[in-house]
Amino acid sequence: MSKKSNHLSGKEVRAIAKENKRIIKSLEAYKNRKADESEYLGHMSNPDNILEIDNLHTYFFTEQGVVKAVNGVSFEIPKNTTVGIVGESGCGKSVTSMSVMRLIQGPAGQIYSGSIRFNAKDTQGVSKVYDIAKMPISDIHKIRGNQISMIFQEPMTSLNPVFTIGQQLDEVSFIHDENATKESARAKSLQMLELVGIAMPERVYNSFPHELSGGMRQRVMISMALASNPRLIIADEPTPALDVTIQAQILDLLRELKNKIDGSIMLITHDLGVIAEMADYVVVMYAGRVIEKGPVDEIFHNPLHPYTVGLQKSKPTLESESETLFNIPGNVPNPVNMPNFCYFKERCSQCKKKCSGDYPEMIEVTPNHFVACHLYGGEEE
Ligand SMILES: Nc1ncnc2c1ncn2[C@@H]1O[C@H](COP(=O)(O)OP(=O)(O)O)[C@@H](O)[C@H]1O
Numbered sequence: 001m002s003k004k005s006n007h008l009s010g011k012e013v014r015a016i017a018k019e020n021k022r023i024i025k026s027l028e029a030y031k032n033r034k035a036d037e038s039e040y041l042g043h044m045s046n047p048d049n050i051l052e053i054d055n056l057h058t059y060f061f062t063e064q065g066v067v068k069a070v071n072g073v074s075f076e077i078p079k080n081t082t083v084g085i086v087g088e089s090g091c092g093k094s095v096t097s098m099s100v101m102r103l104i105q106g107p108a109g110q111i112y113s114g115s116i117r118f119n120a121k122d123t124q125g126v127s128k129v130y131d132i133a134k135m136p137i138s139d140i141h142k143i144r145g146n147q148i149s150m151i152f153q154e155p156m157t158s159l160n161p162v163f164t165i166g167q168q169l170d171e172v173s174f175i176h177d178e179n180a181t182k183e184s185a186r187a188k189s190l191q192m193l194e195l196v197g198i199a200m201p202e203r204v205y206n207s208f209p210h211e212l213s214g215g216m217r218q219r220v221m222i223s224m225a226l227a228s229n230p231r232l233i234i235a236d237e238p239t240p241a242l243d244v245t246i247q248a249q250i251l252d253l254l255r256e257l258k259n260k261i262d263g264s265i266m267l268i269t270h271d272l273g274v275i276a277e278m279a280d281y282v283v284v285m286y287a288g289r290v291i292e293k294g295p296v297d298e299i300f301h302n303p304l305h306p307y308t309v310g311l312q313k314s315k316p317t318l319e320s321e322s323e324t325l326f327n328i329p330g331n332v333p334n335p336v337n338m339p340n341f342c343y344f345k346e347r348c349s350q351c352k353k354k355c356s357g358d359y360p361e362m363i364e365v366t367p368n369h370f371v372a373c374h375l376y377g378g379e380e381e
Protein backbone atom coordinates (compact mmCIF):
# COMPACT_ATOMS: atom_id res chain seq x y z
CA MET A 1 0.00 0.00 0.00
CA SER A 2 1.23 3.55 -0.73
CA LYS A 3 2.96 5.08 2.26
CA LYS A 4 1.27 8.47 2.03
CA SER A 5 -2.38 7.46 1.71
CA ASN A 6 -4.74 4.56 2.05
CA HIS A 7 -5.58 4.71 -1.64
CA LEU A 8 -4.02 2.10 -3.86
CA SER A 9 -2.29 3.06 -7.10
CA GLY A 10 -3.40 1.44 -10.37
CA LYS A 11 -0.22 -0.62 -10.33
CA GLU A 12 -0.92 -1.87 -6.81
CA VAL A 13 -4.52 -2.77 -7.69
CA ARG A 14 -3.32 -4.77 -10.71
CA ALA A 15 -0.70 -6.57 -8.65
CA ILE A 16 -3.33 -7.51 -6.02
CA ALA A 17 -5.74 -8.73 -8.72
CA LYS A 18 -3.05 -10.90 -10.30
CA GLU A 19 -2.03 -12.46 -7.02
CA ASN A 20 -5.68 -12.99 -5.97
CA LYS A 21 -6.43 -14.72 -9.26
CA ARG A 22 -3.52 -17.10 -8.84
CA ILE A 23 -4.47 -18.10 -5.28
CA ILE A 24 -8.22 -18.36 -6.01
CA LYS A 25 -7.55 -20.60 -9.00
CA SER A 26 -5.67 -23.14 -6.93
CA LEU A 27 -8.19 -23.03 -4.03
CA GLU A 28 -11.13 -23.46 -6.43
CA ALA A 29 -9.43 -26.41 -8.10
CA TYR A 30 -8.90 -28.01 -4.68
CA LYS A 31 -12.54 -27.42 -3.72
CA ASN A 32 -13.89 -28.83 -6.98
CA ARG A 33 -11.57 -31.84 -7.17
CA LYS A 34 -12.85 -35.41 -6.99
CA ALA A 35 -11.30 -37.16 -4.03
CA ASP A 36 -11.44 -40.50 -2.34
CA GLU A 37 -12.92 -40.31 1.16
CA SER A 38 -9.58 -41.43 2.62
CA GLU A 39 -8.14 -38.04 1.59
CA TYR A 40 -10.24 -36.19 4.13
CA LEU A 41 -10.59 -38.72 6.95
CA GLY A 42 -8.84 -37.83 10.18
CA HIS A 43 -8.85 -38.32 13.96
CA MET A 44 -10.38 -36.22 16.68
CA SER A 45 -7.77 -35.06 19.17
CA ASN A 46 -10.43 -35.85 21.79
CA PRO A 47 -13.11 -38.45 20.89
CA ASP A 48 -15.58 -36.71 23.23
CA ASN A 49 -15.69 -33.74 20.86
CA ILE A 50 -18.19 -33.41 18.04
CA LEU A 51 -16.23 -30.61 16.30
CA GLU A 52 -12.62 -29.43 16.43
CA ILE A 53 -11.72 -26.26 14.56
CA ASP A 54 -7.98 -26.03 14.27
CA ASN A 55 -6.12 -22.92 13.09
CA LEU A 56 -8.81 -22.01 10.56
CA HIS A 57 -8.11 -19.23 8.09
CA THR A 58 -10.96 -18.01 5.87
CA TYR A 59 -10.16 -15.11 3.58
CA PHE A 60 -11.92 -12.83 1.12
CA PHE A 61 -9.79 -11.87 -1.84
CA THR A 62 -10.93 -8.33 -2.65
CA GLU A 63 -9.66 -5.58 -4.95
CA GLN A 64 -8.30 -3.80 -1.89
CA GLY A 65 -6.39 -6.83 -0.69
CA VAL A 66 -7.00 -9.95 1.37
CA VAL A 67 -9.61 -9.61 4.14
CA LYS A 68 -8.57 -12.11 6.80
CA ALA A 69 -12.06 -12.54 8.19
CA VAL A 70 -11.10 -15.65 10.15
CA ASN A 71 -7.44 -15.57 11.00
CA GLY A 72 -6.26 -18.64 12.89
CA VAL A 73 -9.34 -19.66 14.86
CA SER A 74 -9.23 -22.78 17.07
CA PHE A 75 -11.88 -24.14 19.41
CA GLU A 76 -13.74 -27.34 20.17
CA ILE A 77 -17.35 -28.35 20.66
CA PRO A 78 -17.75 -31.34 23.00
CA LYS A 79 -20.67 -33.75 22.58
CA ASN A 80 -23.96 -32.65 24.20
CA THR A 81 -22.63 -29.17 24.85
CA THR A 82 -23.64 -25.64 23.89
CA VAL A 83 -20.68 -23.52 22.90
CA GLY A 84 -21.36 -19.80 22.61
CA ILE A 85 -19.37 -17.67 20.16
CA VAL A 86 -19.46 -14.02 21.12
CA GLY A 87 -17.92 -10.82 19.82
CA GLU A 88 -18.98 -7.54 18.26
CA SER A 89 -20.27 -7.25 14.74
CA GLY A 90 -17.71 -8.05 12.02
CA CYS A 91 -15.38 -10.14 14.23
CA GLY A 92 -15.82 -13.28 12.10
CA LYS A 93 -18.53 -15.25 13.89
CA SER A 94 -20.68 -15.87 10.82
CA VAL A 95 -17.71 -16.54 8.56
CA THR A 96 -16.55 -19.20 11.07
CA SER A 97 -19.95 -20.91 11.03
CA MET A 98 -20.31 -20.62 7.26
CA SER A 99 -16.88 -22.24 6.94
CA VAL A 100 -18.11 -25.23 8.97
CA MET A 101 -21.10 -25.51 6.62
CA ARG A 102 -18.84 -24.85 3.60
CA LEU A 103 -21.15 -22.02 2.55
CA ILE A 104 -18.42 -19.40 2.04
CA GLN A 105 -19.24 -17.65 -1.19
CA GLY A 106 -16.50 -18.21 -3.78
CA PRO A 107 -14.59 -17.28 -5.76
CA ALA A 108 -13.75 -14.27 -3.54
CA GLY A 109 -14.36 -16.11 -0.26
CA GLN A 110 -12.19 -19.16 0.43
CA ILE A 111 -11.12 -21.40 3.28
CA TYR A 112 -7.40 -20.76 2.96
CA SER A 113 -6.03 -23.22 5.52
CA GLY A 114 -6.73 -25.12 8.73
CA SER A 115 -8.86 -28.10 9.77
CA ILE A 116 -12.49 -28.52 10.73
CA ARG A 117 -12.71 -32.04 12.14
CA PHE A 118 -16.21 -33.41 12.55
CA ASN A 119 -17.12 -36.58 14.42
CA ALA A 120 -19.56 -37.97 11.85
CA LYS A 121 -21.55 -41.13 11.29
CA ASP A 122 -21.76 -42.43 7.76
CA THR A 123 -24.97 -43.76 6.19
CA GLN A 124 -24.34 -47.19 7.76
CA GLY A 125 -23.98 -45.58 11.19
CA VAL A 126 -20.21 -46.11 11.29
CA SER A 127 -18.26 -43.38 13.13
CA LYS A 128 -15.89 -41.41 10.92
CA VAL A 129 -13.95 -38.21 11.36
CA TYR A 130 -14.21 -35.92 8.34
CA ASP A 131 -12.01 -32.89 7.87
CA ILE A 132 -14.68 -30.61 6.45
CA ALA A 133 -12.10 -28.07 5.27
CA LYS A 134 -10.55 -30.69 3.00
CA MET A 135 -13.77 -32.20 1.62
CA PRO A 136 -14.45 -31.67 -2.06
CA ILE A 137 -17.58 -29.55 -2.32
CA SER A 138 -19.36 -32.39 -4.15
CA ASP A 139 -19.11 -34.57 -1.00
CA ILE A 140 -20.41 -31.97 1.41
CA HIS A 141 -23.92 -33.44 1.31
CA LYS A 142 -22.55 -36.14 3.63
CA ILE A 143 -22.72 -33.68 6.49
CA ARG A 144 -24.41 -30.43 5.50
CA GLY A 145 -28.10 -30.22 6.30
CA ASN A 146 -28.23 -33.63 7.90
CA GLN A 147 -25.47 -34.22 10.47
CA ILE A 148 -24.87 -30.50 10.85
CA SER A 149 -27.77 -28.14 10.33
CA MET A 150 -28.01 -24.43 10.60
CA ILE A 151 -30.62 -22.04 11.90
CA PHE A 152 -30.09 -18.89 9.94
CA GLN A 153 -30.25 -15.32 11.12
CA GLU A 154 -33.19 -14.25 9.00
CA PRO A 155 -35.94 -16.85 8.52
CA MET A 156 -37.67 -14.82 5.81
CA THR A 157 -34.67 -15.07 3.48
CA SER A 158 -34.16 -18.76 4.21
CA LEU A 159 -37.76 -19.89 3.73
CA ASN A 160 -38.99 -19.95 0.17
CA PRO A 161 -41.96 -17.57 -0.16
CA VAL A 162 -43.69 -19.53 -2.93
CA PHE A 163 -43.95 -22.87 -1.13
CA THR A 164 -45.98 -23.76 1.94
CA ILE A 165 -44.21 -24.63 5.16
CA GLY A 166 -45.38 -28.22 4.69
CA GLN A 167 -43.87 -28.52 1.21
CA GLN A 168 -40.56 -27.16 2.47
CA LEU A 169 -40.48 -29.41 5.52
CA ASP A 170 -41.44 -32.52 3.52
CA GLU A 171 -38.58 -31.75 1.16
CA VAL A 172 -36.10 -32.19 4.03
CA SER A 173 -37.38 -35.75 4.57
CA PHE A 174 -37.17 -36.55 0.86
CA ILE A 175 -33.59 -35.33 0.66
CA HIS A 176 -32.37 -37.20 3.72
CA ASP A 177 -34.42 -40.38 3.59
CA GLU A 178 -34.63 -42.21 0.28
CA ASN A 179 -37.45 -44.41 1.58
CA ALA A 180 -39.65 -41.44 2.51
CA THR A 181 -43.16 -41.43 1.08
CA LYS A 182 -45.56 -38.51 0.80
CA GLU A 183 -47.42 -39.76 3.90
CA SER A 184 -44.32 -40.49 6.00
CA ALA A 185 -42.80 -37.09 5.11
CA ARG A 186 -46.01 -35.32 6.10
CA ALA A 187 -46.24 -37.21 9.38
CA LYS A 188 -42.61 -36.37 10.20
CA SER A 189 -43.14 -32.70 9.32
CA LEU A 190 -46.17 -32.43 11.60
CA GLN A 191 -44.26 -34.16 14.35
CA MET A 192 -41.38 -31.68 13.99
CA LEU A 193 -43.76 -28.73 14.14
CA GLU A 194 -45.25 -30.14 17.30
CA LEU A 195 -41.80 -30.71 18.75
CA VAL A 196 -40.98 -27.00 18.44
CA GLY A 197 -44.12 -26.13 20.36
CA ILE A 198 -46.48 -25.23 17.53
CA ALA A 199 -49.98 -25.79 18.88
CA MET A 200 -51.77 -26.12 15.53
CA PRO A 201 -49.27 -27.93 13.33
CA GLU A 202 -51.82 -28.64 10.56
CA ARG A 203 -52.56 -24.97 10.11
CA VAL A 204 -48.88 -23.96 10.01
CA TYR A 205 -48.15 -26.89 7.67
CA ASN A 206 -50.57 -25.44 5.13
CA SER A 207 -49.42 -21.82 5.54
CA PHE A 208 -47.04 -19.76 3.43
CA PRO A 209 -44.10 -18.12 5.26
CA HIS A 210 -45.55 -14.59 5.01
CA GLU A 211 -48.70 -15.75 6.81
CA LEU A 212 -46.76 -16.46 10.00
CA SER A 213 -45.38 -14.18 12.73
CA GLY A 214 -41.62 -13.71 13.16
CA GLY A 215 -41.51 -15.97 16.22
CA MET A 216 -43.51 -18.65 14.43
CA ARG A 217 -41.22 -18.52 11.37
CA GLN A 218 -38.21 -18.95 13.63
CA ARG A 219 -39.85 -22.03 15.17
CA VAL A 220 -40.42 -23.40 11.68
CA MET A 221 -36.74 -22.81 10.84
CA ILE A 222 -35.75 -24.69 13.96
CA SER A 223 -38.08 -27.57 13.10
CA MET A 224 -36.47 -27.72 9.64
CA ALA A 225 -33.01 -27.81 11.16
CA LEU A 226 -34.13 -30.69 13.38
CA ALA A 227 -35.88 -32.75 10.73
CA SER A 228 -32.67 -34.51 9.76
CA ASN A 229 -31.65 -35.46 13.34
CA PRO A 230 -28.42 -33.46 13.31
CA ARG A 231 -25.50 -34.10 15.66
CA LEU A 232 -24.63 -30.41 15.63
CA ILE A 233 -26.91 -27.39 15.25
CA ILE A 234 -25.39 -24.04 14.37
CA ALA A 235 -27.61 -21.15 15.42
CA ASP A 236 -26.38 -17.80 14.11
CA GLU A 237 -28.07 -14.98 16.05
CA PRO A 238 -31.27 -17.06 16.25
CA THR A 239 -33.36 -14.39 17.93
CA PRO A 240 -32.85 -11.06 16.15
CA ALA A 241 -35.81 -8.77 15.63
CA LEU A 242 -37.96 -10.81 18.00
CA ASP A 243 -39.47 -9.26 21.07
CA VAL A 244 -37.97 -10.22 24.42
CA THR A 245 -40.68 -12.71 25.42
CA ILE A 246 -40.52 -14.59 22.12
CA GLN A 247 -36.71 -14.49 22.29
CA ALA A 248 -36.83 -16.19 25.69
CA GLN A 249 -39.25 -18.81 24.36
CA ILE A 250 -37.03 -19.61 21.38
CA LEU A 251 -33.99 -19.94 23.62
CA ASP A 252 -35.89 -22.21 26.02
CA LEU A 253 -36.90 -24.28 23.04
CA LEU A 254 -33.32 -24.62 21.81
CA ARG A 255 -32.18 -25.67 25.25
CA GLU A 256 -34.90 -28.29 25.52
CA LEU A 257 -34.20 -29.62 22.04
CA LYS A 258 -30.51 -30.04 22.66
CA ASN A 259 -31.37 -32.65 25.28
CA LYS A 260 -34.06 -34.26 23.14
CA ILE A 261 -31.84 -34.71 20.09
CA ASP A 262 -28.79 -35.57 22.16
CA GLY A 263 -26.64 -33.21 20.13
CA SER A 264 -24.52 -30.07 20.45
CA ILE A 265 -25.21 -26.43 19.67
CA MET A 266 -22.86 -23.78 18.35
CA LEU A 267 -24.63 -20.61 19.36
CA ILE A 268 -23.50 -17.37 17.77
CA THR A 269 -24.54 -14.09 19.28
CA HIS A 270 -23.31 -10.61 20.14
CA ASP A 271 -25.48 -10.76 23.27
CA LEU A 272 -23.68 -11.77 26.47
CA GLY A 273 -27.03 -12.19 28.21
CA VAL A 274 -27.96 -14.98 25.79
CA ILE A 275 -24.56 -16.58 26.27
CA ALA A 276 -24.90 -16.50 30.07
CA GLU A 277 -28.23 -18.26 29.86
CA MET A 278 -27.46 -20.81 27.19
CA ALA A 279 -23.79 -21.70 26.89
CA ASP A 280 -21.67 -24.23 28.77
CA TYR A 281 -18.47 -22.93 27.18
CA VAL A 282 -17.70 -19.52 25.66
CA VAL A 283 -15.42 -18.49 22.80
CA VAL A 284 -14.71 -14.76 22.57
CA MET A 285 -13.68 -13.51 19.13
CA TYR A 286 -12.04 -10.24 18.19
CA ALA A 287 -11.04 -9.19 14.67
CA GLY A 288 -11.01 -12.71 13.22
CA ARG A 289 -9.27 -14.37 16.16
CA VAL A 290 -10.19 -16.10 19.39
CA ILE A 291 -8.83 -13.93 22.20
CA GLU A 292 -10.27 -15.87 25.15
CA LYS A 293 -12.21 -19.09 25.69
CA GLY A 294 -13.38 -20.86 28.81
CA PRO A 295 -16.22 -22.42 30.79
CA VAL A 296 -19.16 -20.02 31.08
CA ASP A 297 -18.67 -19.39 34.83
CA GLU A 298 -15.01 -18.51 34.29
CA ILE A 299 -15.78 -16.09 31.46
CA PHE A 300 -18.40 -14.30 33.55
CA HIS A 301 -16.75 -14.37 36.96
CA ASN A 302 -13.10 -14.34 36.04
CA PRO A 303 -12.73 -12.69 32.61
CA LEU A 304 -9.04 -12.25 31.75
CA HIS A 305 -8.64 -10.43 28.44
CA PRO A 306 -9.16 -6.64 28.66
CA TYR A 307 -11.64 -6.96 25.77
CA THR A 308 -13.75 -9.56 27.63
CA VAL A 309 -13.58 -7.41 30.75
CA GLY A 310 -14.80 -4.48 28.62
CA LEU A 311 -17.65 -6.57 27.24
CA GLN A 312 -18.76 -7.45 30.76
CA LYS A 313 -18.86 -3.78 31.67
CA SER A 314 -20.97 -2.97 28.63
CA LYS A 315 -23.22 -5.94 29.28
CA PRO A 316 -26.73 -5.24 28.07
CA THR A 317 -29.69 -4.48 30.22
CA LEU A 318 -33.13 -5.38 28.95
CA GLU A 319 -33.78 -1.76 27.97
CA SER A 320 -30.55 -1.14 26.04
CA GLU A 321 -30.39 -1.28 22.27
CA SER A 322 -28.19 -3.99 20.80
CA GLU A 323 -26.17 -1.42 18.82
CA THR A 324 -24.92 0.21 22.00
CA LEU A 325 -23.68 -2.92 23.72
CA PHE A 326 -20.10 -2.65 22.62
CA ASN A 327 -19.11 0.75 23.83
CA ILE A 328 -15.41 0.11 24.28
CA PRO A 329 -13.83 3.17 22.66
CA GLY A 330 -11.67 2.89 19.54
CA ASN A 331 -11.76 0.89 16.34
CA VAL A 332 -10.94 -2.59 15.18
CA PRO A 333 -7.88 -2.56 12.87
CA ASN A 334 -8.41 -2.67 9.10
CA PRO A 335 -8.89 -6.37 8.26
CA VAL A 336 -6.85 -6.02 5.06
CA ASN A 337 -3.86 -4.79 6.95
CA MET A 338 -3.67 -6.43 10.35
CA PRO A 339 -0.71 -5.51 12.59
CA ASN A 340 1.73 -8.13 13.91
CA PHE A 341 1.02 -7.11 17.51
CA CYS A 342 -2.15 -7.60 19.59
CA TYR A 343 -5.16 -6.40 17.55
CA PHE A 344 -6.75 -4.87 20.64
CA LYS A 345 -3.74 -2.68 21.44
CA GLU A 346 -5.22 0.58 20.15
CA ARG A 347 -8.23 0.16 22.44
CA CYS A 348 -6.50 -1.34 25.46
CA SER A 349 -5.96 0.60 28.67
CA GLN A 350 -3.62 -2.00 30.16
CA CYS A 351 -1.11 -2.05 27.37
CA LYS A 352 2.52 -2.64 28.35
CA LYS A 353 5.85 -2.59 26.51
CA LYS A 354 5.59 -6.18 25.41
CA CYS A 355 2.29 -5.45 23.65
CA SER A 356 4.14 -3.72 20.78
CA GLY A 357 5.94 -7.00 20.14
CA ASP A 358 4.58 -10.22 18.69
CA TYR A 359 0.91 -11.16 18.73
CA PRO A 360 0.32 -12.88 22.12
CA GLU A 361 0.20 -16.69 22.21
CA MET A 362 -2.91 -18.46 23.50
CA ILE A 363 -2.14 -19.84 26.96
CA GLU A 364 -4.15 -21.97 29.40
CA VAL A 365 -4.42 -20.02 32.65
CA THR A 366 -6.74 -22.34 34.60
CA PRO A 367 -8.08 -25.70 33.33
CA ASN A 368 -9.82 -25.16 30.01
CA HIS A 369 -9.65 -21.34 30.34
CA PHE A 370 -7.39 -19.85 27.67
CA VAL A 371 -6.37 -16.28 26.87
CA ALA A 372 -4.21 -14.55 24.28
CA CYS A 373 -2.85 -11.50 26.11
CA HIS A 374 0.60 -10.45 27.32
CA LEU A 375 -0.76 -9.76 30.82
CA TYR A 376 -0.75 -13.52 31.43
CA GLY A 377 1.98 -16.11 31.36
CA GLY A 378 5.63 -15.23 30.99
CA GLU A 379 7.67 -13.09 33.34
CA GLU A 380 6.64 -9.69 34.65
CA GLU A 381 8.22 -6.64 33.06
N1 LIG B 1 -18.31 -11.42 1.02
C1 LIG B 1 -17.41 -10.75 1.75
N2 LIG B 1 -16.45 -10.01 1.14
C2 LIG B 1 -15.53 -9.34 1.86
N3 LIG B 1 -15.48 -9.34 3.21
C3 LIG B 1 -16.42 -10.05 3.86
C4 LIG B 1 -17.44 -10.79 3.19
N4 LIG B 1 -18.22 -11.40 4.11
C5 LIG B 1 -17.72 -11.05 5.31
N5 LIG B 1 -16.63 -10.24 5.17
C6 LIG B 1 -15.82 -9.66 6.24
O1 LIG B 1 -15.50 -10.65 7.16
C7 LIG B 1 -15.46 -10.12 8.46
C8 LIG B 1 -16.26 -10.99 9.39
O2 LIG B 1 -17.63 -10.97 9.05
P1 LIG B 1 -18.73 -11.81 9.82
O3 LIG B 1 -18.24 -13.17 10.08
O4 LIG B 1 -19.98 -11.69 9.02
O5 LIG B 1 -18.89 -11.02 11.18
P2 LIG B 1 -19.90 -11.32 12.40
O6 LIG B 1 -19.00 -11.57 13.56
O7 LIG B 1 -20.64 -10.03 12.57
O8 LIG B 1 -20.77 -12.45 12.05
C9 LIG B 1 -15.95 -8.68 8.36
O9 LIG B 1 -14.84 -7.84 8.41
C10 LIG B 1 -16.63 -8.63 7.04
O10 LIG B 1 -16.50 -7.36 6.47
Ligand code: SF4
Pocket residue numbers: 305306307342343344345346348349350351352355360372373374375
Ligand atom coordinates in the same frame (compact mmCIF):
# COMPACT_ATOMS: atom_id res chain seq x y z
S1 SF4 C 1 -1.79 -8.07 24.79
FE1 SF4 C 1 -1.45 -6.05 25.63
S2 SF4 C 1 -2.60 -4.67 24.29
FE2 SF4 C 1 -3.34 -6.73 23.95
S3 SF4 C 1 -5.08 -6.93 25.30
FE3 SF4 C 1 -3.33 -7.75 26.39
S4 SF4 C 1 -2.55 -6.02 27.56
FE4 SF4 C 1 -3.92 -5.17 26.01
Ligand SMILES: [Mg+2]
Pocket residue numbers: 093094095236
Ligand atom coordinates in the same frame (compact mmCIF):
# COMPACT_ATOMS: atom_id res chain seq x y z
MG1 LIG D 1 -22.89 -12.50 11.80
